[in-house]
Amino acid sequence: MKKLLLSISIIVGLSLLASCGVEKEYKPDIKVNEKNVSLKVWVDLNQGDFYRKVVDDFKKEHPDKNYDITVIESESGRAQEYVQKDPEAAADVFITPNDRLGQLVESGAVYQLTKYIDEIKKNNTPTSIQAATYQDKMYGFPVTAEAMFMYYDKRVFSEEDIKTFSGITSKGKLGINLAEAGADYRETPWFIANGTY
Template sequence: MKKWVAMIGFFGLLIGLSSCGQRNQTYEPEIKTDAKEVKLKVWVDLNQGDYYRSVVDDFKKAHPEKKYDITVIESESGRAQEYLQKDPESAADIFVTPHDRLGQMVESGAVYQLTKYTDEIKQENTPTSVQAATYQDKIYGFPTTSESMFMYYDKRVFSEEEVQNFNDITTKGKIGINLEEAGADFRETPWFMSNGSSLYGENGEDPYGTTFNSPEGVETLTWIANLQKNKNVVPVNADEINALRSGKINAVLSGVWNTEAIEEVLGKNMGVAAYPSADLGNGEVPLYAFQQCNIFCINAFTQYPLDAMALTNYLTSEKVQIKAFEELGKVPSNQMARKNEAVANDPVAEAVIEMTTEEHSVLMPKIPEMNVFWQHMNSLLVDAYKGKIPQTDFPKSLDKLVDEITPEKE
């Protein structure tokens, strides 16, 4: 989560790197489709190099017909486009990136449209992770994870039935939610979609399709603002672990990055569950979270596109995703990998898998306009919660938000 939130601020840099959707013409690679000696560079996320080097070794053993020289380098996945744009010739042929970078990468001509394995990608991965790897109906990436926030709770306070409903939770105990700080937008924005509003259209790719200023959007913002009156809803952020430890809260909306710390606090009393349902003003609905996927993409300037696709297909295969879960804790996007015993019997993975269904989450949009959205949404939510905006002004405030995040039509 920290990685994803930090990347939001990086979006502004990416805008300047785009050349109005035109491919960078300063470097044109010599494409080698039938080479017997292939040299590839792979960027993987930090602290994951050793694992993927072993995977690459397995790939090389499975393909003795070619001499592969493959280098695996740890890099910051959120900065992949910056590195690609600065020096495409020396950048990695294959790189992992959060899916919400994809629109900007396609628009700037940095990523290769896949010409092979697209049928397998569609058949083998969850529908939402396939959507994450797709932009304007073309597939540019190989899904490797599909994750979401979920809820941790203290089993001594709540039963499995009680954590299914927000009102039951706040009647029985205290829940911690980031409502006052940076990152509130990441957590609460999906609740507008829970109540029927759209962010950049139904599929997140229509820059003119935001309906947060609908009556349903006003209901959602009002519900969030009214949480301030509920003494059992506690604003937390970086202090959420200490809040659990002290008993200030008994449940928290968080993610896999906090599993170890929360398990240390709660031990055998740690429970995990999908987000609860709530009545935001128009009937009981499941509270959504943003679904996030990591995808492996191919550098548009690679000299070896066929070999790069073959290797990436292997890096994201069922058995590699299962092993990545076991060694790195990465929840798979591959549907068969999700049914593997090691994954299916893990309570945290089970909660993530439940959350990454259409009933509980919505894919974070991946169009470049999201940069503008993040600049405005957090302050609106925080100010509404803190009472800095009169509730009578909510319709006007949401009108202003939609106007600010919607580009002018040419």
């Protein structure tokens, strides 16, 4: 089971749902006995085939148990919405942006990690550990990193210019495509952080 969780930790942002969104006490709905493990996993869109192969490979390496693992493609950005809408129908393992963690914890929809914490902390950056932590308790496995970067023309901007938003915009107009899918998620923080709404 440890290897399975470590393999699946590649795709999980939060782990193991509680049975009800109202109670704070963890009541796992993962069914495990000596021979059978039943688990539902949500993965991002267009990634199902890859993770079904991961699951198949895992099953072949661990024939000692009967693993019933269902991999379902879902939108990770909407996982919190889906979980809180119907916790009973939600996946046992899923990925979601870390800024949703507090709401999921407060609603009682996720389980606090009790295993692998030392290993997770050893193999991840402090910032990613912080992102998977709420009120000093860890609830998820860090799985992805998003970093924004900018290309600039050195003939137009100096290294000093690019250190500030005002330094960049003082040299001319800033053009971005906010109609592009996901642009609101990627671009909005830059604007809000600089007082623009």
